[in-house]
Amino acid sequence: MSEPTIDRRVDLHTFWEGAPEPAPDTTVPAAAPASGKGYLDYTDRFAERHIGPDGREVEHMLAALGFESIDALIDCAVPAQIRLERPLQLSAGLSEHEVLVRLGAIAAQNQVFRSFIGMGYAECITPPVIQRNILENPGWYTQYTPYQAEIAQGRLEALLNFQTMVIDLTGLEIANASLLDEGTAAAEAMAMSFGLKAKGGAKRFFVSERCHPQTIAVVQTRALPLGIDVVVGDHHRFDFEAQPCFGALVQYPATDGALFDYRDFVEAAHRAGALVTVAADLLSLALLVPPGEFGADIAVGNTQRFGVPMGYGGPHAAYFATRDTYKRQLPGRIVGVSTDVHGKRALRLALQTREQHIRRDKATSNICTAQVLLAVIAGMYAVYHGPVGLRRIAERIYRLARTLAAGLVRLGHRVGEPYFDTLRVELDGLDARSVVERAEARRINVRVLDGQTIGVSLDEATSSRDLEDLIAIFALEGEPDFTVAALAAGIGQAPAPEGFGRQSAYLTHPVFNRYHSETELLRYMRRLESRDLSLTTSMIPLGSCTMKLNATAEMLPVSWPEFAKLHPFVPLAQARGYQLLFEQLEAALAEITGFAAVSLQPNAGSQGEYSGLLVIRAYHESRGEGHRDVCLIPQSAHGTNPASAVMAGLKVVPVACDDQGNIDVADLEAKAATHAGRLAALMVTYPSTHGVFEEAIARICEIVHGRGGQVYMDGANLNAQVGLCRPGDFGADVCHLNLHKTFCIPHGGGGPGMGPIGVASHLAAFLPRHPVVGQVGGHSGIGAVAAAPWGSASILTISWVYIFLMGGTGLTEATKVAILNANYIAHRLAPHYPVLYKGAGGLVAHECILDLRKLKSSAGIEVDDVAKRLMDYGFHAPTVSWPVAGTIMIEPTESESLEELDRFCEALIAIRHEIAAIERGEAHRTDNPLKNAPHTASSLLSDRWDHSYSRHQAAYPAAWLQEHKFWPTVGRIDNVYGDRNLVCSCPPMAAYAQDGNTDRSAAS
Structure with a gap:
């Protein structure tokens, strides 16, 4: 090539074409010229x-x-x-x-044809209520990674729904909160299998030739530097005894649509000590026997067809599920259930010792590889449709495929069976090139498998009119002597391919069974959104993360x-x-x-x-x-x-x-x-x-x-x-x-x-x-x-x-202001918190590190106490204890105004005064606003208030909070309890009654 x-x-x-860009003006704008091209330009x-x-x-x-x-x-x-x-x-x-x-x-200049290519990507219907209120909503897309869990409860619940959806549909016991795409998820499965099984000496990984070609390629790329030998071949003929492997990967359904019963293959792999990964179409599992029920150790795949547009390749949330035995080797982030200081159920990222900033070169995986926003959309798609709705969608797609298959057979072509949504069509009287040309004439894309074979993948958006066009494309000459309606009437009832029908229940939790009207779903999504702090609330000053304005015009x-x-x-x-x-x-x-x-x-x-x-x-x-x-x-x-x-x-x-x-x-x-x-x-x-x-x-x-x-x-x-x-x-x-x-x-x-x-x-x-x-x-x-x-x-x-x-001048101006903002914050806070590092000119770059380490001895205050107290002031904490333990790293970006910078500085200065009161003995060393932060509305409204400081000091430590207050919905979370009692799917509703939580959502 x-x-x-x-x-x-x-x-x-x-x-x-355009006029030369004006130089930046940091004073009063000059008047527009009286004449000339500049006078006619847009003024904004x-x-x-x-x-x-x-x-x-x-x-x-x-x-x-x-x-x-x-x-x-x-x-x-x-x-x-x-x-x-x-x-x-x-x-x-x-x-x-x-x-x-x-x-x-x-x-x-892009031509939007109807796509029947498949290969892991399908046209889908994004429910408008999800598109408008999540995908296009800055309250969801400007949130940061949920490292400060107390102000990320809404998104964590949405991700717990996603994990539960994956666990239920795959029939496995634990799932992560998403990976990048199906190819990299398969590569992570290979790496996990290698870590678990390669001690025996085998460095070989088998991949079925019926996997998607892009998945095979990503797996091969990942294997090469690790010295893993990837063998691509026919899973029917592969001999695990002759070629010892630590793991294997198969596709379900296969890339050409074929459905295979992998039970014997899995048993042979297990006898040889190998783990089996199944790359499964998640929607198909609403009808088909799930991988966990035929012995798979790992299931991976893409949730794109759960309401996420194809987008020429992404972004899409991959999924990864496995058995509970391997939970500590599971790559990526995992949302788990814990409790807060008041005994209320609360969510957080589980098993944080896997985090690469802690384990560095010994990390389980490089977990900055999630697609949270897309996982939220996919999970909400399942919440909106529920188990009945998902099954209806899957059954309709299967009926469409059966109807099309019947028509193609009537035309003399051969269709491989069994299948779910993708037909392998062996042509009679036509060649693949002519079919592609006929399809393109109708603005349709199909997949060429070889010179005499075409792949056609149907999906949620396929209509009966699409079937009519497809049949016309495959017709050798003239109009077919049958109609799609007649074909559909003649195929009979078959809810799933024979021998592959799923019998087990899924998505039984109430969260998937109550929000099916738009009114209910809208209120649920808004409720979750209100539990997360995003850029719609205040600046997010995370060092090294550049949480700047994401302009609406850009989105x-x-x-x-x-x-x-x-x-x-x-x-x-x-x-x-x-x-x-x-x-x-x-x-x-x-x-x-x-x-x-x-x-x-x-x-x-x-x-x-x-x-x-x-x-x-x-x-x-x-x-x-x-x-x-x-x-x-x-x-x-x-x-x-x-x-x-x-x-x-x-x-x-x-x-x-x-x-x-x-x-x-x-x-x-x-x-x-x-x-x-x-x-x-x-x-x-x-x-x-x-x-x-x-x-x-x-x-x-x-x-x-x-x-x-x-x-x-x-x-x-x-x-x-x-x-x-x-x-x-x-x-x-x-x-x-x-x-x-x-x-x-x-x-x-x-x-x-x-x-x-x-x-x-x-x-x-x-x-x-x-x-x-x-x-x-x-x-x-x-x-x-x-x-x-x-x-x-x-x-x-x-x-x-x-x-x-922005143009060149605007981009440069933004960089200068980012550096200015960071130095202004460092200057204002230096009298209260030491700035740990400065450059040769006594200045910082675009971020600064404040040293809080001495506060532990002087007042018993840890850096986490400051981070949690900032929530009471309506701010997300800066980057905590990284790259230096006991410090916070602040990056204001160029998008924050002087008013917001001052408000943030005043919050940190006020917190320092609270610490000074502890140092002077005027405030209790263990019962103070920092140690008990964040303060929830329910804790402040309780009949009991046993603290040595007032409710007002706890809730409204700054004047601006009287005008608008962001309330954390849970108190400080017990991470140790959550890791010792690991729960990574929606708990049963009885659990909420036990702790007095009456919210009807999945995990409040």
């Missing part, structure tokens, strides 16, 4: 909507910091030797109206049918709009980062890390240096870094940091020299995870290059670089870009995300390819790292809109 041709010499100014400048502080607020903060201009601040904060000497060569920023009109013209195109309804494997001619969008986005990201090429395939930041390391490994192997397997990682690095390095088959060697939080250059030199012959890469975050621009970054890159290694830069902190400096200019070879941080894709409660990588020219040939769509990646590219060729393509529209709304 030839490498795709993307002309990266294109001048991004010429993408859209988006950067002024995106950036929180206005000109006067900027001047106020600069005065507080002692700088005359924002450029003087930047000159002091950012090392001169890495500064970009020219403006970004991007087009002028446009108004929201202009950008949406022009994106609409691009979207119109709107995600729901446009031209982007939402495309199958990822349609002919490229039908996706010209997407291809143009990709080309422009890649070119813009390349300009912003200084790299030669970009891959959009990695669909999470963690996947970007992993992909970047695989590209580096492929580069070394191409030079005959495949033995290079050492990865140097500073001790301050993101926890995902060592986890990704281990997944890429590298050996992690830590590098020390000095007292200022910078990489210890002497230690780096020593480690690089020691491992020079095997040095593969350095993973470095810039600005550092400690929140400073390290002066020695260029020298650090030189040291690694001098020893034959490559520099991988973690792009989590790119929000401090855009327009000021570029990783590709000061020494990085690879950088992943968290589009869900710097480029405005919302966090969605812990996913979706996108983690594309930019690479230097010598690495471009190794960018990831794809087995289905050949026109992607480098000519020597690594294997697929995601199931879809461009990852979660539909949300790339968000970053495209953001970049072209």
Whole structure:
């Protein structure tokens, strides 16, 4: 396959014609010109909507910091030797109206055919009540990962519903709260099986050739660096005795629609000591015997057809279920049930010791790989339809398939049996190419299996009119002498394929059986939303997570049918709009980062890390240096870094940091020299995870290059670089870009995300390819790292809109204000909490770390006490105890106004005064507002109040709370109890009666 041709010499100014972009004005706007083109331009400048502080607020903060201009601040904060000497060569920023009109013209170049391709992707119907109130609702999509569980109870309940749905439908005992896509879920299943069973010596993993090709490819990519031998073959003929394996993967139904009874296969695998993973279509399990009932150890798959648009490949929530025996090896996040201090049932993330920031290179998996927002949608789809509704949908699809099969047989073709929704059609009198042409003439896509065989997959959106068109396509000549209605009347009653019918019940919990009217579901979703703090309530100041504005104009195109309804494997001619969008986005990201090429395939930041390391490994192997397997990682690095390095088959060697939080250059030199012959890469975050621009970054890159290694830069902190400096200019070879941080894709409660990588020219040939769509990646590219060729393509529209709304000047201005805001917060809070690290100019970058460690001895206050007390003030806590235990890391972003920054600072200052009262002996050391935080409305309204402080101090410690108060619905949660009494599905309703909880929802 030839490498795709993307002309990266294109001048991004010429993408859209327009006047030169005006310089940023931080004072009073000048009057519009009296004549000329500028006089006719739209007056609304988006950067002024995106950036929180206005000109006067900027001047106020600069005065507080002692700088005359924002450029003087930047000159002091950012090392001169890495500064970009020219403006970004991007087009002028446009108004929201202009950008949406022009994106609409691009979207119109996508052709939305009816899709019957299948391969794990199906057209579905998103209930409008879910689309409007979850997918398009900032109260759901601007939430952060639920690490502060007390203010994330609504989303955690929605995820518990998702887990329960998966457990019930698969017939297994425990499930996680989602993974990225079906391909990566299958790869995680292989990795888990390997960890459990490979001690016996077998490093072989069997994969059925009837699995989806993209799944096979992702599994092979993941296996290669781990030294796992993937054997792809016929599961009927595979001999576990002759070829010992630690695990096996099969598809149910198979990729061509065939249904196989896997009981004998599973028994043979178990006799040989292997674990069996079944990649199952979740909707089919409403009719078919579930994997857990025929012996599967693991079930994986995609929940896309549970109300989530195809979106040209994503984002979609994968599922992963297994047996209770393996719960501590289960990859990804798990929501569990615990209790709060008042004995009320409460939810939180279970088994947090699996978290990669704690276990680093020994983590069970790199768990920053969830699709929370999409899992919430899928779970709500099941809540809305319930078990009866899901079965009706599945039965209707099966009836449609049987009706179509009867018509195709009447036409003389052969249809493989048994099946659920996908027919394997062996043609009589036609060839596959002619069928495809006839289908395209009717704006229909089908799948070519071989020259004489076509695959047709039906779905929830299929109509009787679709069947008429399909039958006409397969008719050799003239009009068929039968009708679809006559076919349907003649097929008889068969609720499920013979021998495969499910007998067990599922979705029996009340949550799946009471919210079937729109009124009831709407109230349920609103009730859950009210239990979560999102950006609709207040700033979320999490360090290294960049919780900035996700503008409505950026979000709107995600729901446009031209982007939402495309199958990822349609002919490229039908996706010209997407291809143009990709080309422009890649070119813009390349300009912003200084790299030669970009891959959009990695669909999470963690996947970007992993992909970047695989590209580096492929580069070394191409030079005959495949033995290079050492990865140097500073001790301050993101926890995902060592986890990704281990997944890429590298050996992690830590590098020390000095007292200022910078990489210890002497230690780096020593480690690089020691491992020079095997040095593969350095993973470095810039600005550092400690929140400073390290002066020695260029020298650090030189040291690694001098020893034959490559520099991988973690792009989590790119929000401090855009327009000021570029990783590709000061020494990085690879950088992943968290589009869900710097480029405005919302966090969605812990996913979706996108983690594309930019690479230097010598690495471009190794960018990831794809087995289905050949026109992607480098000519020597690594294997697929995601199931879809461009990852979660539909949300790339968000970053495209953001970049072209802001333009080069707006992006640069945003970076400067992000740095200004962080330094203002550090300045205001420094008299109350020590700022742990500062750069050479006495400034921080885009985030700052406050040291709370001395408070434990002076007042008995832990960092978690401060985090929980912030909830009483209506704020989400900053990043807690990372990268340094006992600290908080604050990142305000550029989107927060001076008023909000001051409100947050005043909350932390007020908390410090509360701590001072403890230190002076004026407040009780164990019975105080911090130790008992957060305070719920029910605890404050209780007849008993035994505390040494007032109810008013507990509930309304700041004046602004009188105007609006966000109430946590549970008190502080007992995580230890939850882990010792692990429950990861909706408890029976009797449990709620036992603890006095009368809420009718699943887990209040």
